[in-house]
Amino acid sequence: MSYELSSGVGQKIYSAKREDQDIFDGQHTLQVLSLKKIGKNQENPEQTADRYRVVLSDGTHFFQAMLATQLNEMANEEILRRNTIICAERLSCNYVQDKRLLILMSLRVLAQSDGKIGDPISLDVPNAARSSTSSTSTSTSPAPTKATATSTPAQSSSNRPLTRMNWLPIEALSPYQNNWTIKARVTQKSDLKTYSNHRGEGKLFNVTFMDETGEIRGTAFNQVADTLFSRLEEGKVYYVSKGKVNLAKKKFSNVMNDFELNFEKNTEVEECLETTNLPMIKYSFVTLAELQDVAKDSTCDIIAVLKEYTDVAEIVSKATNRSLKKRELTLVDPSGFSVRLTLWGNQAENFQPEHENVVIAFKGVKVGDFNGRSLSMGGTSVLTQNPDISECHALRGWYDQLENGASFKAHSGGNFQGGTGSGFNRSEQKNLAEMKEEANRMPDVEDKAVYFSTKATIMHIKSENIAYPACQTCNKKVVDDGDGWKCDKCDKTWEKPTYRYILSFAVSDHSDQLWFQGFNEAGVIIFGKDADELIEIRERDDVEFNQVMSQAVCRTYNFLLRAKRDSYNDNTRIRYGVSRIVPLNYGEECKFLLDLMGSSWGQQSYGSESSDAMQH
Template sequence: MPTNQLTAGVCSLLNEPQHTEDLLNSTPIVQILSVKKVHSNPNAPNPVDRYRIIVSDGEHFLQSMLATQLNHFVDEGKIQKNTICRLDKFTCNMVQEKRLLIVLEISVLEQCEEKIGSPAGLQIPPGDAAVTPSTANQTPAAHHTAAATGGATASTSNTTTPAARGQGARSGRGPTTFPIEGLSPYQNNWTIRARVTNKSDIRTWSNQRGEGKLFNVTFMDETGEIRGTAFNLAVDALYDKLEEGKVYYVSKAKVNLAKKQFSNVANEYELGLEKNTEIEECRDSSSFPVVRYNFIDLAKLQEMAKDSICDVIAVVKETGDATEFTSKFGRTSTKRELTVVDRSGYSVRLTLWAKNAEKFTNTDSPVVALKGVKVGDFGGRNLSMSSSSTLEINPDIPECHALRGWFDASGNSENFQSHTNSFSGAGGAATFNRSELMSIEEVKAKDLGTSDKTDFFSTRATVMHLKADNIAYPACPTQGCNKKVFDQHDGWRCEKCDRSFEKPEYRYIISMAVSDHTGQAWFQGFNELGETLFQRPANDLVAIRERDEAKFNKLVEDVNGHQFNFTCRAKQDTYNETTRVRYGVQKILPLDYAEEARHLIELLSSPWAQ
């Protein structure tokens, strides 16, 4: 028999349209009858799975959802079927014609072998059902919401309008509020209580369709985050009302599907802020969360996909100068590169932009906490802030104090490892395929690249010689241009951009002879290949050549003799009336000897070896 008694009748009370403050502040004891994982949209910038649960008070049961910050209870096996828990904090909404309990904080009391009582389902009280669109006319977002909440199939009538009413938690003296995690285009008349964790500058644009301006803001509550965007008149009405770090009641905004190409906030939806959007500052915000981090070690960046979003905390070991650059849209801005390290033994290049780059100063190797930074793969794994990212210097959190103590005690004298680059070219064909490795002799024997189409192949070869005469070219520093620039009296001139620059941005152009046990071939590649071979940007190598030619020659010679796995593109090329096949490097991977050993073991166990 369980030692904890369930709070009888609480599910029926939570199913009612209105909730008393005493109920919302109570801590009922319930039993978990079911746990089911609901997979998130894989195209989201930072997809996070959720868990749908069914809670019982012994008399009735209620559909529920764990807030994502509680996922670890299920992942670690603490919450499972028949577990008895105490709900320390929760809210209740109407979603897809069902009452949905959202659990924000929970305590596990004991594991029980059997279900307690014979709990029955609950009907929605009259007048409290949400009106939803027909199944036939549902958008993919509606189907996602239904799947995520365990909601019933929508009404088959196609004459109703998409609307839903949310009933959330009451926060002090403010209005009844709705959790961010529960927002979707199928709720209206909602109010969220959220902290502004990031507010961008006002940005303007001008094109053939006209002129305009916008700003973005990120809201956060106990359940999640959501991005808001205001345009034109809404910018004038709302920009000065919002301040980073403060908590607000926000209502009368549109909930839309998120435009993933412009946002790194982990939410399927975003808010369209309008000139009549209501924003009221919440004065009582002392107990409200400031920033919610999900830190990962720098060592784990290699496991993350390019352009994915993450949170990290690290110590700034080196700080570069702030430099100006021109974007492909002709705008001038500022960037600064830092080298950050952590206890995992890795160092990573971090790029700051605009105001963050201008304001940052390195005072005694500060600890920086970064939220929503993008993972890049240029010259090895790196990190880059965006307009939606946040940066805190020496935050007052346990992770910061622990990192500070480690660095001051021993970390400042350690040697750190950087992530190896494994760049890939455009197109899905640039994939290294171990099972189809070809020797150089096989590539030539099969006449790859001699037909009209481009052929791709994977091979393993050793660098034998690298041409050092024209190893890099002076390129336009405008982002996305990369055209060659020419030294003229008014600076380095780019004909494409029709501009002159004080100095160029050098980019690699690599031509090297490679060899395996069957023969030799010439491979060509560009900046990413050079970054991998030399483990430094072309600007640095050119500066070394101008300063110390002997050191430059030594660096070039040191590349020889190293073996790599390559994915190459074979294509016919005609130059000066001479036709030949050129092999362009699309992907390069240093050998992983542990992986190579596992492959050989598998090979010896295969029918081939019998």
């Protein structure tokens, strides 16, 4: 069944006066162009429930409204989603600080459409309240107003100014639109890069645009890149039109949008001087402790205090044999963890802290698993020193009150949310013999690693060199120089070290036996105590130490392993490093076995055994 939208009703709704209740209570057929969850309404700080903003279309115009909280369940269960056709049964119009706020109080879903109906344009609504919040920033956008800047198109047959009154919110862009204009701030711009492929050489750069509704990435190539690169500046606001909207290539972008912009020869860019309340940048911060739960190779936003940093170093990439420049920062936050973050290329060379122990906010940094957890700036990452946000002020106060010599923990394990390469996955679990056979087929390349999930029992733990004395800041090994324990990396001397586990232990299952190597986190789980406590026991009482060692063996665990080739004394061997060790949860183990019995494999085995029994 097809539905005809109530054309022109949007203009009537926004022109209605308070007493025109019949318009607000009327039955209007509309289409949902966008639905987005936002945080607390800045106009109502007491509001704790989630709110949804909707962009509605009558086929001629589109306009924004808030979804009443009693309708949230329809959005949560995706009964209401993009392109849904609804009957708006009751609307409410509130006025907050002389701004009109439209609330959708009651609706009935009529149908789900495959696409947008008609070609609606933005409604010119001087009093429409456009609000959006995020975890760290809130902005309210006034209605578009005319700017006096000069148009600077990449290439255009005329110098006519862009249409400023009908610009779209970023979240309303889609590949089905040809004639669109956005008003947005440039929050990130990459360098102008060169590339080479089978079609020849070229150049490109990309930018990230942000308005109060979201972000989108734009890319320009070759001649268009030359023209637009100098016209777009970070922090400024522009009207942009006549580009192509494509599906986003997630491999090359960390921007949270399903679409991206491709700038073309006729793309027009005009600086907007009316920038009131457009957000500078939006963050969704995770603490350094929470990095343990962030998947490897994904991106995140963090804010932390710069504890120390290295000089620029030059390395040669094993993959490309090219020379790279890098600088390493050590970051800390109130969660008690320290993490190393690497800057590359121009970012590394140009980095200058504004002052000692500056607070830095990072957007879109890549999470790695080197030495547990590490971070890396990419081409689309953004670094901002001392941002004027509440999180920065809180961090500054916390660090200024911190006692001298305070210690921080470093991550020693990776993320383990499932899937090969990133976490323990029972469905892909292998026995030791299968692991050994697959690892032996690895290419003879030292930096190539393979990940395994397995279940095995610890049979023996080497008690020699079970832990090492570590620096309380960077966890590197320290040596006793007579005046204290000296760390060459930090150039600090400690009264006493912090011991950290470094384990070598044999494991076994029904198929084979292998030696695993584990570090501090693995040791804490195996022994149930930290390395300082175990070393104190060893130095105090040999009998108690042997009892602890004896109690640690003959226990079964789930392991996530990282297998890679290693050279020692001109001999190549495969080392199995423990990324994570998990004590058995017998409830989960039984559930997995029951699920396995109910699978096609289990039914096949059961059916085969039943058939054999009947024949006998």
